[in-house]
Amino acid sequence: MEPARPTEPKRERGRRRVAAIMEAAVAVFTEKGYDAATMTEIAARSSTAIGSLYRFFPTKEALADALLLRYALQAKNGLAELQQQVPEMTLEGIADALVDFMLLLQSQRGYATALVDARSGSDDHRKRFREAMRNGVASILTKAIAGLKPAKAKVVAVVLLHMLKGVTGVASEEPASRAMLLTELRSLVRLYLVSASERAGGK
């Protein structure tokens, strides 16, 4: 069917390669964790010569960082989007949205947890990422809960995020109990937000 595809432009090829590598890296990091993952396997899974892999990512850490950066961007965007919808949402709706948001991140980028927790190297990225998430959530909370002071919002955000981290675990539970667990988690988050709102002298 495709007659003589004039072979995709160099740039495009490079882009695809990078995408393939990142996908493979996500898979391997997810399966084995940062330390146990090997560049060789990532190369093999993405059908890339090891040398080429290193052309794009000069270091295992650089690769992890790139992945984390992408993840961070997605998270940031998701949070920003959510923030814009806050005015039109109920507190419960926001709670649910936060859970859904984590669920999405998790399903797409479960590896990030592994990478964020990896000891080695520049925690720089990791710290910045955490901070960004916290600020994003805190910002949403401030908008959602009238009277919530910024400092308090930050605290609630941190606890909320720790809680939402649990979503990661829940998502990987046996499918049987998964739905039930999610429901429970959802109601807990709602409960927490409502409580926070009340404590802030809300609605």
Add this chain to the structure above:
Amino acid sequence: MEPARPTEPKRERGRRRVAAIMEAAVAVFTEKGYDAATMTEIAARSSTAIGSLYRFFPTKEALADALLLRYALQAKNGLAELQQQVPEMTLEGIADALVDFMLLLQSQRGYATALVDARSGSDDHRKRFREAMRNGVASILTKAIAGLKPAKAKVVAVVLLHMLKGVTGVASEEPASRAMLLTELRSLVRLYLVSASERAGGK
């Protein structure tokens, strides 16, 4: 039955050796994580010949498993103890006790998290451990909250444990905000238990 042989003290010596190794292993695993930890360093830190180390723990994984097993026992015992005190406690008291319990486990055995999350090898131990924890907590909940059905108790326990996992993170926050975060987390756990109790039509 067996006459007192001079080998008898060997048993004792072996026990000490094993203890020393495990202590060293805890330290090294905690500092470097499972992958980065080396058997050689563990041997050195416990003043054990590498050969002897391998006599007691034929594999790095075996060592990790032993550590995890010990951790699991402690957790189990702690939970059992807590369970006995349930009748004399308020729901809030139980909530606090659970947080304290996690805090204790965490401070004493922070390495366990690293080991539990280590992908490699027999998740057998890990799964069993999780299950034990869940059952333990569920059992406490059933006793604490009249009318809570076992199935529901299990669900609440799982969510609670995920939440309590956050304690781990909170404990490693900057000391400045740590206290505040802990207080917040505590009140959240209380809130959750109270809510669960109400939903169960409890007290």
Add this chain to the structure above:
Amino acid sequence: MEPARPTEPKRERGRRRVAAIMEAAVAVFTEKGYDAATMTEIAARSSTAIGSLYRFFPTKEALADALLLRYALQAKNGLAELQQQVPEMTLEGIADALVDFMLLLQSQRGYATALVDARSGSDDHRKRFREAMRNGVASILTKAIAGLKPAKAKVVAVVLLHMLKGVTGVASEEPASRAMLLTELRSLVRLYLVSASERAGGK
């Protein structure tokens, strides 16, 4: 014969390219030595695509050889020039001229030493180069010292060259002692030539 084609300037362009590459190569070889130098860096420093670099010099060794050849030519020319001036010079003057000559070669082409000493590959060039130098110096000596037999001249030349090699080292001594060392070396070379002359029953 061939009509003026637009390809004509290409020749010129190629020449420039080659010159740029060689300059970059000199720099890199000098800084890092033969082994540690990389074709990629040489390409980059001369703003040449790696592919083009390989068009001109099909091998790292070929590049080194080209550099060495150029160096050899310069040395040869310098020696030839010096030879022509011999009739008008005193023995001492010639001694000084030889030291200066080595100093010049050294300052301009310090990398050559590194390349000459690089074991790998075709010592062919290197041997030829050495021979040329020896013959050049021997030739000067024969002219400068009446009665010096060619065979003896060659021997003196070889020893002289080994000595002059020391100039390389002296030039890289700490500036403080450098001047003094050079003076000393100069007087030694003079001494040697005078002695050789006397032994030959010269002037």
Add this chain to the structure above:
Amino acid sequence: MEPARPTEPKRERGRRRVAAIMEAAVAVFTEKGYDAATMTEIAARSSTAIGSLYRFFPTKEALADALLLRYALQAKNGLAELQQQVPEMTLEGIADALVDFMLLLQSQRGYATALVDARSGSDDHRKRFREAMRNGVASILTKAIAGLKPAKAKVVAVVLLHMLKGVTGVASEEPASRAMLLTELRSLVRLYLVSASERAGGK
């Protein structure tokens, strides 16, 4: 013949291994130079597993340093020995002895030159070595030439060493001309020392 040699003590075995490794390293470094030499080849040539090689020498550089240190010790000892014999020797004898000394060092440790000149890593060792050699020779000169001031002795020593470096080259010349070259070099060194002595107002 050998019945049941109780297998040489561990320590002894280790010593032999180290010796074998160093010998192999000398060979490989000599043949290929520092950069081109590979740990793998050194291991293979000394019939040592690569891991064992690294147990004794944790780094390629460490191996080179060890070699250099051994070389330096030999040089130092040789020089010290020579120094003691100075009182009973003529200047010419000393000149010859210096040449012989270099010849010995060279024949036994020709690789050292390659290592001393290797760019990478701790020039520390190299500098210290050079300085030791210079001081050793200067010390001999001070004793041998009455009236030679220490500062001047140092200068002469440096030039002398540069010259003697030439011995290295001469020794690797074609055997045919080698003897002749050596004779010539010898007489040059004598000449230099005598001249230095005269300039110092000697004998």
Add this chain to the structure above:
DNA sequence: GATGAATGAGGATTCATTCAT
């Protein structure tokens, strides 16, 4: 011809594990 992406052999180094002593 020019370009630079792709290749993969090869190098230094680590570490779990074995086994001779």
Add this chain to the structure above:
DNA sequence: TATGAATGAATCCTCATTCAT
């Protein structure tokens, strides 16, 4: 039984060289 030297597979990474565009 205790010891620690020995082993070698496996890891990360580099770089000369090729070749499709």
